[in-house]
Amino acid sequence: MTDGKLPPARMMRRLSALAVLSLILAAGALAALSIGPFGLSLTEVLAALSGRAGGTAEVVIWNIRLPRVLAAMLVGAALAAAGASYQVLFRNPLVSPDILGVSSGAALGAVCGIFLSLPVIAIQGFAFLGGMGAVVLVIFVAQAVPRVDQTLVLVLTGVVMGALAGAATSLLKVMADPYDQLPAITFWLLGSLASITRADLRPVLPAVITGLVPLVLLRWRINLLSLGDDEARALGVDAPRLRLVVIAAATLITASVVAVAGIVGWVGLVIPHIARMIVGPGFAAVLPVSAILGAGYLLLVDTLCRTLSTIEIPLGILTAVLGAPFFLYLLARGRRGWS
Numbered sequence: 001m002t003d004g005k006l007p008p009a010r011m012m013r014r015l016s017a018l019a020v021l022s023l024i025l026a027a028g029a030l031a032a033l034s035i036g037p038f039g040l041s042l043t044e045v046l047a048a049l050s051g052r053a054g055g056t057a058e059v060v061i062w063n064i065r066l067p068r069v070l071a072a073m074l075v076g077a078a079l080a081a082a083g084a085s086y087q088v089l090f091r092n093p094l095v096s097p098d099i100l101g102v103s104s105g106a107a108l109g110a111v112c113g114i115f116l117s118l119p120v121i122a123i124q125g126f127a128f129l130g131g132m133g134a135v136v137l138v139i140f141v142a143q144a145v146p147r148v149d150q151t152l153v154l155v156l157t158g159v160v161m162g163a164l165a166g167a168a169t170s171l172l173k174v175m176a177d178p179y180d181q182l183p184a185i186t187f188w189l190l191g192s193l194a195s196i197t198r199a200d201l202r203p204v205l206p207a208v209i210t211g212l213v214p215l216v217l218l219r220w221r222i223n224l225l226s227l228g229d230d231e232a233r234a235l236g237v238d239a240p241r242l243r244l245v246v247i248a249a250a251t252l253i254t255a256s257v258v259a260v261a262g263i264v265g266w267v268g269l270v271i272p273h274i275a276r277m278i279v280g281p282g283f284a285a286v287l288p289v290s291a292i293l294g295a296g297y298l299l300l301v302d303t304l305c306r307t308l309s310t311i312e313i314p315l316g317i318l319t320a321v322l323g324a325p326f327f328l329y330l331l332a333r334g335r336r337g338w339s
Contacts, residue, residue: 105162204257265316
């Protein structure tokens with residue numbers, strides 16, 4: 001049975017799961033707003049959000065914590081949604097958003113910007129262009145190789161482009177100023193939301209929404225890609241064209257958030273697995289649940305990063321420390337199929 005013909009009881013269970021997860025996420029966001037060196041109670045947080053607190057509390061909430069909390073949820077939701085899309089696209093549960101060289105390309109772009117001592121907005125722009133450029137190059141090369149499995153060529157070309165971008169990034173690190181540029185490059189590559197501002201979110205949010213809209217509107221058709229091209233074609237789906245749409249949308253989402261947060265791994269790989277454990281393999285349900293879980297997961301990780309020690313821990317370190325063993329646990333315990 002396809003997701004478009006779900007029985008009412010099953011549909012209600014999925015809606016209930018989404019409602020419960022959304023409430024937990026909202027509670028987590030309020031808790032994250034109250035946690036930090038300047039401690040605030042939940043009452044003070046609500047008063048600051050409504051503009052009734054005044055003074056330092058409002059400054060802390062509106063200028064520091066709220067942009068960071070929103071950024072953490074946005075980045076987590078975006079990476080998880082992109083991961084779920086890539087996994088159903090390539091019919092492979094081990095695929096993550098950087099499979100086509102998005103992260104490596106974005107990293108190279110950002111490192112170029114830092115190496116040239118450009119302002120932050122230009123570095124973010126270079127990172128976005130690097131990620132999108134890497135995927136466009138991968139698709140161009142894959143389409144230039146005829147009579148070969150296009151999915152396999154896309155993945156292999158993505159691996160090659162990722163390796164080349166990684167080599168170029170390493171070369172720039174060797175050439176960078178060891179006292180100024182090299183620490184900035186290293187910190188960016190590890191991922192962080194420490195310097196995020198409301199202005200940083202303005203260009204990212206429209207890009208993420210633009211990428212999510214086709215994924216949501218085409219969710220039923222995208223779900224058919226997990227059956228294979230021949231089966232999808234028999235059901236009236238133009239698989240090659242739909243695949244390009246999904247790649248473009250997921251890449252836009254990934255590149256836009258990597259540009260402001262740096263390289264944050266494991267979110268797009270682990271979270272879709274947890275979503276499938278909760279609501280089953282259907283992409284129409286996995287996409288929103290992955291987005292909510294990804295938002296909550298990165299919100300938790302970012303809160304830990306800024307509170308565990310006096311020195312902030314980069315996001316990429318904690319996502320790897322938490323994600324790797326949990327992924328092994330999922331592999332050992334997972335019983336549901338993914339397609």
